[in-house]
Amino acid sequence: MNLAKIEAAAARLAGAARATPLLEAPLLSARAGKRVLVKAECLQVTGSFKFRGAWAAVSALPAETRGVLAYSSGNHGQGVALAAARHGLPCVVVMPSDAPEVKAANTRAFGAEVVLYDRQHEDRDAIGARLCAERGLALIKPFDDAEVIAGQGSVGLEIAAQARALGVEQGEVLVCCGGGGLSAGIALALEAHAPGLRLRTVEPAGFDDMARSLAAGERLRNAQGTGSVCDAILTPSPGELTFPVLQRLAGAGIAVSDDQALEAMALAFTHLRIVLEPGGAVALAAALKAETHDPVICVASGGNVDPGLFRDVVARFG
Amino acid sequence: MNLAKIEAAAARLAGAARATPLLEAPLLSARAGKRVLVKAECLQVTGSFKFRGAWAAVSALPAETRGVLAYSSGNHGQGVALAAARHGLPCVVVMPSDAPEVKAANTRAFGAEVVLYDRQHEDRDAIGARLCAERGLALIKPFDDAEVIAGQGSVGLEIAAQARALGVEQGEVLVCCGGGGLSAGIALALEAHAPGLRLRTVEPAGFDDMARSLAAGERLRNAQGTGSVCDAILTPSPGELTFPVLQRLAGAGIAVSDDQALEAMALAFTHLRIVLEPGGAVALAAALKAETHDPVICVASGGNVDPGLFRDVVARFG
Numbered sequence: 258m259n260l261a262k263i264e265a266a267a268a269r270l271a272g273a274a275r276a277t278p279l280l281e282a283p284l285l286s287a288r289a290g291k292r293v294l295v296k297a298e299c300l301q302v303t304g305s306f307k308f309r310g311a312w313a314a315v316s317a318l319p320a321e322t323r324g325v326l327a328y329s330s331g332n333h334g335q336g337v338a339l340a341a342a343r344h345g346l347p348c349v350v351v352m353p354s355d356a357p358e359v360k361a362a363n364t365r366a367f368g369a370e371v372v373l374y375d376r377q378h379e380d381r382d383a384i385g386a387r388l389c390a391e392r393g394l395a396l397i398k399p400f401d402d403a404e405v406i407a408g409q410g411s412v413g414l415e416i417a418a419q420a421r422a423l424g425v426e427q428g429e430v431l432v433c434c435g436g437g438g439l440s441a442g443i444a445l446a447l448e449a450h451a452p453g454l455r456l457r458t459v460e461p462a463g464f465d466d467m468a469r470s471l472a473a474g475e476r477l478r479n480a481q482g483t484g485s486v487c488d489a490i491l492t493p494s495p496g497e498l499t500f501p502v503l504q505r506l507a508g509a510g511i512a513v514s515d516d517q518a519l520e521a522m523a524l525a526f527t528h529l530r531i532v533l534e535p536g537g538a539v540a541l542a543a544a545l546k547a548e549t550h551d552p553v554i555c556v557a558s559g560g561n562v563d564p565g566l567f568r569d570v571v572a573r574f575g
Numbered sequence: 576m577n578l579a580k581i582e583a584a585a586a587r588l589a590g591a592a593r594a595t596p597l598l599e600a601p602l603l604s605a606r607a608g609k610r611v612l613v614k615a616e617c618l619q620v621t622g623s624f625k626f627r628g629a630w631a632a633v634s635a636l637p638a639e640t641r642g643v644l645a646y647s648s649g650n651h652g653q654g655v656a657l658a659a660a661r662h663g664l665p666c667v668v669v670m671p672s673d674a675p676e677v678k679a680a681n682t683r684a685f686g687a688e689v690v691l692y693d694r695q696h697e698d699r700d701a702i703g704a705r706l707c708a709e710r711g712l713a714l715i716k717p718f719d720d721a722e723v724i725a726g727q728g729s730v731g732l733e734i735a736a737q738a739r740a741l742g743v744e745q746g747e748v749l750v751c752c753g754g755g756g757l758s759a760g761i762a763l764a765l766e767a768h769a770p771g772l773r774l775r776t777v778e779p780a781g782f783d784d785m786a787r788s789l790a791a792g793e794r795l796r797n798a799q800g801t802g803s804v805c806d807a808i809l810t811p812s813p814g815e816l817t818f819p820v821l822q823r824l825a826g827a828g829i830a831v832s833d834d835q836a837l838e839a840m841a842l843a844f845t846h847l848r849i850v851l852e853p854g855g856a857v858a859l860a861a862a863l864k865a866e867t868h869d870p871v872i873c874v875a876s877g878g879n880v881d882p883g884l885f886r887d888v889v890a891r892f893g
Contacts, residue, residue, distance in 0.1 A: 278596055280618060283657065284684050297618075299848040300598060339601065359845075366602050526885075527677075530617040530850035530878030560848030564893035567844075568886045575882035 258403055258502060260449045263410035263442060266313035270411050273316075273343070274309050275301055277412075279419040279554070285528040291551030293544050294425065296416055297531050299560030303335040303367070305489075305537065306412055306439055306558050307399075311336035313408025314397045315344050324348060326394040328381040331360030332489055332559050333399040338369035349394060351385050356488065357563040376483060400438030401496035409439040413446025416554060420451060427453040429550035431511070431540040433558040434458035434467050435490035437499030443556070444506040454554065458503065458510040459543040461485040461518065461536075468510025470495050471503060486515045486566070489536030489559055511549070517542040522567070523574030525557065534562040576721055576820060578767045581728035581760060584631035588729055591634075591661070592627050593619055595730075597737040597872070603846040609869030611862050612743065614734055615849050617878030621653040621685070623807075623855065624730055624757055624876050625717075629654035631726025632715045633662050642666060644712040646699040649678030650807055650877050651717040656687035667712060669703050674806065675881040694800060718756030719814035727757040731764025734872060738769060745771040747868035749829070749858040751876040752776035752785050753808035755817030761874070762824040772872065776821065776828040777861040779803040779836065779854075786828025788813050789821060804833045804884070807854030807877055829867070835860040840885070841892030843875065852880040 280295045298306040311333065315325060324347035327337040334350035341348035348369040352361055353376040361371050374384055389396050398405060416430060430447060432440045437458065444456045458467045464487070466479045478494045485491060495503070518535045521542035525533045533541070537559035544555045598613045616624040629651065633643060642665035645655040652668035659666035666687040670679055671694040679689050692702055707714050716723060734748060748765060750758045755776065762774045776785045782803055788795045796812040803809060813821070831839075836853045839860035843851045851859070855877035862873045 275596065275598075278593065278618060280593075282620075284681065287684075300596060300615075302600075304848055363602065366605075526850055527882070530622055532844055532848040532850065564845070564889045567893075568889050571882045571886050575885075 258406055258441070258445060258498065260445060262403060262407040263414065263446055266404065266407035267411040267414055269316045270309055270312055270408065273312050274411070276415055277301055279416065280529050280531070282528040285524060288524065289545050291553060294552065294554045295529060295541060296412065296554060296556045298412065298556060298558050299531055299533055299537055303339050304559060304561045305332035305336065306409060307332040307336035308339060309411050310405035310408035310438060311340040311397060314402060314404040315340040315346065317404045318395055322346060322395050323393045325397050326351065326385055326389050327397045327399070328385045329399055331356045332561060334364045334369065335360065335367060335561070337397050338364050338367035342368040349388055351381050359563055360561055363561065400436030401498050403498065406438050406442045406498060408442070410442030410446045412439065412556065413443035414450060416443065417447060417450035420454060420554060425552050428552040428554060429508070430454050430456045431459050431543050431549065431553060431555040432456060433490055433537055433540045433556060434460050435492040436496045437467055437503055438496065439556070439558060440507065441499040441502040444502055448506055455508050456506060457508040459539045460490065460510065460512050461487040461539060462512040462514050464491050465510060465512040466493065467495050467503065468512055470500060471507060471510050474504070476500050487518055487536035487539060489534060490539070511543045513539050513542040519570045520574045521545065522570045526571060526575060531557065532560040532562060532567065533557050534559050576724055576759070576763060576816065578763060580721060580725040581732065581764055584722065584725035585729040585732055587634045588627055588630055588726065591630050592729070594733055595619055597734065598847050598849070600846040603842060606842065607863050609871060612870065612872045613847060613859060614730065614872060614874045616730065616874060616876050617849050617851055617855055621657050622877060622879045623650035623654065624727055625650040625654035626657060627729050628723035628726035628756060629658040629715060632720060632722040633658040633664065635722045636713055640664060640713050641711045643715050644669065644703055644707050645715045645717070646703045647717055649674045650879055652682045652687065653678065653685060653879070655715050656682050656685035660686040667706055669699050677881055678879055681879065718754035719816050721816065724756050724760045724816060728760030728764045730757065730874065731761035732768060734761065735765060735768035738772060738872060743870050746870040746872060747826070748772050748774045749777050749861045749867065749871060749873040750774060751808055751855055751858045751874060752778050753810040754814045755785055755821055756814065757874065757876060758825065759817040759820040762820055766824055773826050774824060775826040777857045778808065778828065778830050779805040779857060780830040780832050782809050783828060783830040784812050785821065786830055788818060789825060789828050792822070794818050805836055805854035805857060807852060808857070829861045831857050831860040837888045838892045839863065840888045844889060844893060849875065850878040850880060850885065851875050852877050
């Protein structure tokens with residue numbers, strides 16, 4: 258992983274992905290007691306940053322590739338499905354059967370075949386490997402892949418330029434963290450282009466494998482696989498490629514409760530007029546905590562939310 | 576009104592207002608049966624395009640101005656309140672007592688004094704004139720003012736550049752229309768910078784004074800003052816300054832039902848992950864109609880929505 262790979266991915270993404278805005282609202286900053294800037298990746302094509310990494314990986318495949326496969330809780334699958342369709346490639350997405358229905362429906366609408374599995378009793382890696390072997394498909398990993406990390410790193414290139422345009426040279430960049438692909442890519446881009454901005458990962462409490470791994474200096478696993486509303490970022494442990502990058506570049510990781518994530522969704526609705534899913538709101542939730550820096554930039558990483566859950570959030574916190 | 580005034584306003588807006596993104600979603604275009612591009616002014620500072628016109632007008636006031644006053648159903652008031660605060664000027668906002676509470680609360684949070692009046696039995700112009708005389712305040716009109724129109728016209732400058740970058744040179748630009756300030760400003764900008772893009776106004780059915788006036792060749796009034804959920808764009812008749820501009824430059828006006836506006840809010844929630852208010856969604860609603868052009872650009876003009884109404888919309892259409 259290096260900066261040149263990120264810049265090459267960003268060049269391939271031009272015209273395919275969207276440069277998302279860095280939003281700010283006076284009343285949100287007043288509520289947080291600090292200047293809060295929100296990188297609105299929920300406005301990305303397919304509704305999350307995952308389209309960047311998917312496009313970067315699919316566009317780097319050899320010409321003889323017959324098709325692609327992704328295993329994903331939803332956003333990665335949607336990103337790969339659309340990237341594959343726009344490259345004229347068939348796509349299979351292996352998805353847990355308890356993922357929000359909107360994600361499976363959208364993945365199918367982007368032209369992919371969806372294969373459901375039981376998160377408690379089946380091994381998604383084994384299912385994916387079998388399908389790849391049978392059909393000659395290329396696996397697009399969700400985070401532990403150099404091209405995927407490079408594509409997500411394009412978010413960091415944009416943040417560096419947008420923060421500089423606003424005069425923000427020192428501060429923290431909070432990133433919603435599953436396996437660490439988005440965090441690692443952004444950290445590498447910031448190292449080169451905005452060295453005064455320090456990245457910190459944000460995870461759901463009880464699923465803070467990255468924060469504990471960074472503190473311990475080795476990759477640790479979560480005790481459980483399910484049990485948070487932040488379904489998009491529940492991964493068992495940090496990636497092999499992503500962890501060393503973050504060990505070198507990231508500050509202390511942060512964990513937030515499910516309720517803090519849901520309240521952040523409501524604040525984004527009210528003050529920024531954007532729609533976030535719980536896993537895409539944990540960085541904003543952390544920005545509201547006293548322990549984070551002023552100014553703070555947080556990545557709002559996705560907005561593919563179940564409508565019923567969103568209604569409940571607006572009713573409770575809106 | 577001329578282009579130079581719009582370009583001067585846009586220069587004053589740089590660094591104060593946000594250049595909003597032109598969003599697009601494959602599944603939304605598939606639903607509409609045409610390419611739909613959405614200018615997301617709900618992401619503007621204070622949550623609507625109104626901040627542009629407010630800033631343009633306040634920044635053009637003479638240095639001896641002691642304060643400003645606006646009468647507004649909400650979005651204009653919020654825009655003027657924040658623009659005045661950032662210029663260090665006191666601000667009074669005269670607002671109908673039936674406007675959504677979120678709008679009054681936000682206006683106060685931006686530092687303005689809110690004066691409520693009864694839309695059925697009191698004359699807001701008389702109330703505003705008395706306060707201006709008593710306190711020496713400058714009135715910032717919501718649409719029938721050259722500086723306000725020029726500020727809103729900056730939306731049109733951005734649309735022209737963004738559409739050209741996407742290769743869209745021919746098409747329709749649909750604009751949510753109250754008194755016509757946003758529409759007139761955009762029409763003037765497009766005339767100069769994107770002559771292949773034709774503007775059409777969109778209003779709630781029963782409050783389509785602009786559409787009927789354009790068809791009749793004279794300014795007509797609505798029969799009623801209330802009765803649509805699209806509260807932000809219920810004005811009695813086209814403006815004196817805005818109507819001649821639109822008579823020269825706009826195509827036939829369009830009217831949509833309240834339910835069509837609410838369904839468009841739900842589609843924006845699902846496919847674009849943005850929050851719209853009903854009056855800010857009528858242009859997107861019109862884009863879904865067969866009578867509008869392919870490709871179509873619609874301005875999503877505001878997102879200051881009552882949370883309870885938004886929940887109902889997601890429950891009905893989400």
